[in-house]
Amino acid sequence: MMNVVVWNENRHEKTNSAVSAIYPTGIHGAIAEFLQEEDIQVKTATLDEKDHGLTDDVLSETDVLVWWGHVAHDEVKDEVVEKVQQRVLDGMGLIVLHSGHFSKVFKKLMGTSCDLKWREAGEKERIWVVDPTHAITEGLGEYIELEQEEMYGEHFDIPTPDELVFVSWFEGGEVFRSGATFKRGRGKIFYFRPGHETYPTYYNKGVQRIIKNAVNWANTSNTPRHVYGNAQALEKITEK
Numbered sequence: 001m002m003n004v005v006v007w008n009e010n011r012h013e014k015t016n017s018a019v020s021a022i023y024p025t026g027i028h029g030a031i032a033e034f035l036q037e038e039d040i041q042v043k044t045a046t047l048d049e050k051d052h053g054l055t056d057d058v059l060s061e062t063d064v065l066v067w068w069g070h071v072a073h074d075e076v077k078d079e080v081v082e083k084v085q086q087r088v089l090d091g092m093g094l095i096v097l098h099s100g101h102f103s104k105v106f107k108k109l110m111g112t113s114c115d116l117k118w119r120e121a122g123e124k125e126r127i128w129v130v131d132p133t134h135a136i137t138e139g140l141g142e143y144i145e146l147e148q149e150e151m152y153g154e155h156f157d158i159p160t161p162d163e164l165v166f167v168s169w170f171e172g173g174e175v176f177r178s179g180a181t182f183k184r185g186r187g188k189i190f191y192f193r194p195g196h197e198t199y200p201t202y203y204n205k206g207v208q209r210i211i212k213n214a215v216n217w218a219n220t221s222n223t224p225r226h227v228y229g230n231a232q233a234l235e236k237i238t239e240k
């Protein structure tokens with residue numbers, strides 16, 4: 001059974017009653033709840049726990065980590081960021097959501113500023129599938145719509161994605177690469193844009209389908225593990 005950890009800084013939920021009204025068990029609680037509908041083992045971890053809930057034992061057992069952060073990126077300890085990066089290179093999947101674009105973990109793995117345009121005006125967002133062959137789009141139609149979201153606009157300063165899966169259109173006119181995949185070492189990374197804390201985005205069935213699909217896509221626990229360095233020949237060779 002796959003092990004997923006949903007990580008959330010869990011700060012807006014403590015300081016903003018509008019957010020805790022939408023997410024009474026936290027954003028992590030809402031995401032964990034729909035992931036539990038799948039055949040996976042789900043745990044949660046939050047910033048204020050020891051080692052942010054990401055101890056060596058937890059990380060070593062995690063197949064896919066889901067990350068939501070916003071106001072407290074700086075409070076995430078560099079040593080934990082380093083360990084998460086190493087686990088991704090070693091094969092742990094990583095799903096980075098919404099304002100996680102500015103997390104230390106994502107920026108370290110991307111190597112760019114990960115900056116973008118933004119606006120909070122409760123705009124409609126239409127998220128178009130631009131790669132209908134991709135496993136992350138399974139079960140979706142051509143697009144999904146969110147009645148109200150924060151706008152993120154291009155240019156999004158990320159490396160050219162390995163695969164572009166979704167592009168968002170916003171009521172105010174901007175577009176955004178809202179679903180993008182990257183490979184780093186043995187690890188698979190999916191960035192997925194929606195999820196501003198004051199909107200009920202993680203209750204949207206399309207958003208839930210995408211995150212479920214992404215977690216399954218990012219799990220590499222059964223893929224081959226290569227040995228690096230000096231290698232014995234597999235066939236008899238004549239040394240010249």
Ligand code: ZN
Pocket residue numbers: 098099150195196197
């Ligand atoms: Zn936001």
